[in-house]
Structure formats: C-alpha cells, structure tokens
Amino acid sequence: MKTGLDDLLWFLAVAEERSFTRAAAKLGVTQSTLSHTIKRLETRMGLRLLTRTTRSVGTTEAGERLRLSLAPRVSEIEAEIAALMSLRDKPAGTVRLTLSDHALQTLVWPKLRAVLSAYPELNVEFSIDNGLRNIVEDGFDAGIRLGESVEKDMIAVRIGPDWRLVAVASPDYLSANPAPEHPNELVAHTCINLRQARSGGLYAWDFEKDGQELRVRVDGQLTFNTTLPMVDAAANGYGVAYVPENIVADEIAAGRLVTLLDDWSPPFPGYFIYYPSRRQSLPAFRLIVDALRAGTG
Numbered sequence: 001m002k003t004g005l006d007d008l009l010w011f012l013a014v015a016e017e018r019s020f021t022r023a024a025a026k027l028g029v030t031q032s033t034l035s036h037t038i039k040r041l042e043t044r045m046g047l048r049l050l051t052r053t054t055r056s057v058g059t060t061e062a063g064e065r066l067r068l069s070l071a072p073r074v075s076e077i078e079a080e081i082a083a084l085m086s087l088r089d090k091p092a093g094t095v096r097l098t099l100s101d102h103a104l105q106t107l108v109w110p111k112l113r114a115v116l117s118a119y120p121e122l123n124v125e126f127s128i129d130n131g132l133r134n135i136v137e138d139g140f141d142a143g144i145r146l147g148e149s150v151e152k153d154m155i156a157v158r159i160g161p162d163w164r165l166v167a168v169a170s171p172d173y174l175s176a177n178p179a180p181e182h183p184n185e186l187v188a189h190t191c192i193n194l195r196q197a198r199s200g201g202l203y204a205w206d207f208e209k210d211g212q213e214l215r216v217r218v219d220g221q222l223t224f225n226t227t228l229p230m231v232d233a234a235a236n237g238y239g240v241a242y243v244p245e246n247i248v249a250d251e252i253a254a255g256r257l258v259t260l261l262d263d264w265s266p267p268f269p270g271y272f273i274y275y276p277s278r279r280q281s282l283p284a285f286r287l288i289v290d291a292l293r294a295g296t297g
Contacts, residue, residue, distance in 0.1 A: 007041040008070055010034060011049060015067040018057050091287040092121035098133045099126065099144035101226045102244050103271050107160045108144060108292065115291045122284050130226060131196055136276055141285060144292075147269030159292040160270040166245045167205070167260040168252065172237040179260055180240075183207040183214045190239035191218035195225045205242045207264040214264075231257075
C-alpha cells in the first residue's frame, strides 16, 4: 500500500488541531475535501485513525501512534527546509573545492583567510589533488585549475595572474654538473620528477621559445606527487626541478637555487575557479568566488 505524503500531513493537522474546521483553515482547503482525504487514508490503511463527535475530534490508539511517529519527523523536515532557505540570504553552509597544493598555498588560502574569519557560519572543504577531477561526479561545488586545463562546458573565472614553471638547481649540483643550455640536455641530468595523480604517469616538462615547443621526459632518483617537496630536494642538491616560479622565488633570491633555461619558460594563463554552467546562486558560493577574483585584472 502506498500512502501519499499529503494525506499524512493532512491527518497530522487534524490530529494536532483536534478539529476539522481549524485544520482545514490551516491547510487552506475545504472541510469536505479534508474529510474525504482522511476517510481515503483510513480506507487505504484499513485502520480507524480518528474518532469524531459533534464537538471534537480525537485519535484512536492507531491514530495516536501514527501522530507520535509523524510529528517529530515532520518537525525535523520543516527545520531543515528553513535552514536551507536561510542559505539564500546569508553566506552559510559548506563549499567543497578541489585544487592543487600550489594553488592553495600561493593563492586561495591567502585570499580566503579573512573571509572565513568574517563569516563563521561559512565552511570550506579543500580537497588537495594535483590531477583533474570531475567536479560534478565527485560532488564538488567548484574546482581550481590552470586556465588551459578547464573543461569547455564550465564557467571559468580568473582568480590569479599569469605565472610560469622554471627549471632550478642548487649551486652545489651545478658545480658538478654544467648547466644545460638547451632543454634536450636535461636528459643527461639528474632530475626530480612529478607523478600526475589522475593518469599515474610522470609529468613531461614543457618548454617554449620563439614559437618552438618542446616536451622533455626526464629521469632521476626522486619522484613526488606534489610540487612543494621538490623545492627542498632541489635546494639540497638532489637534481634539477621544474616547479612554479613563485614557490622558489625566496630560494633563488637567497642563492640556494639557480634558474636554468630562463628564456625557455614563458608565462601562461594562471588559475581559474570553474564550476558547472548551471547558475551558482547561493550567497556562500558567490562570496567565495568574489573573494578569489578580488585583485585580479
């Protein structure tokens, strides 16, 4: 037997009001319609739920048991609906983002710290992953990736400047291994590799100069699946690393790392936040997007 939710809600209104007249007014229906609905419900269940007199309406033992079962559940649903509707008016709730460790450390976290302090009911879940994710299938509200990696059917908003990858090595390493003058010479060097999360393959180093593009596959003793530990390995003489320039700027300035093949490393479009083409209208999501795009030309 399948019982309609409306029938149960109408029964609950009569049981709580103990009056068909008051329940009908509360529900915005006629008394005859309400009475017919309750009789239909009792027929379907094969149970008498209400006792009717000329002056009042009460519940039978079965009806009272049904009322006690329904009332708290309906209250929970109403409370949850009210909480969800409140999200339309204020930044609250959880926003799930997938992004790389580099994007989080150098761009996203610095921009969101103040926002999270100002809006304590806003929650952000960061999923650190250097590979591309299907944000719809994996349940994310948005992803943050380089512009060239964003799928064409997504809305993409720039949130950071252009940047570039640079090859770097320590002075100690270069004292024993002459600096390469061409990307192809890297195959003779000890290099620090990056394994791509989704494909499982090693990242091939991309270079470009005067319209000539090169992709070099390198080898070495160390392989990481994130970029940040590659900096420390390179600074300690374990080989050449190919990493975002902004995370090695301090090491270069201090002389702990040296930039190689500088003219083969042009800038490319930086990070974008992307999300499905359906309109994201919740205040929490809008706040995150606005905070991340702030200061971006």
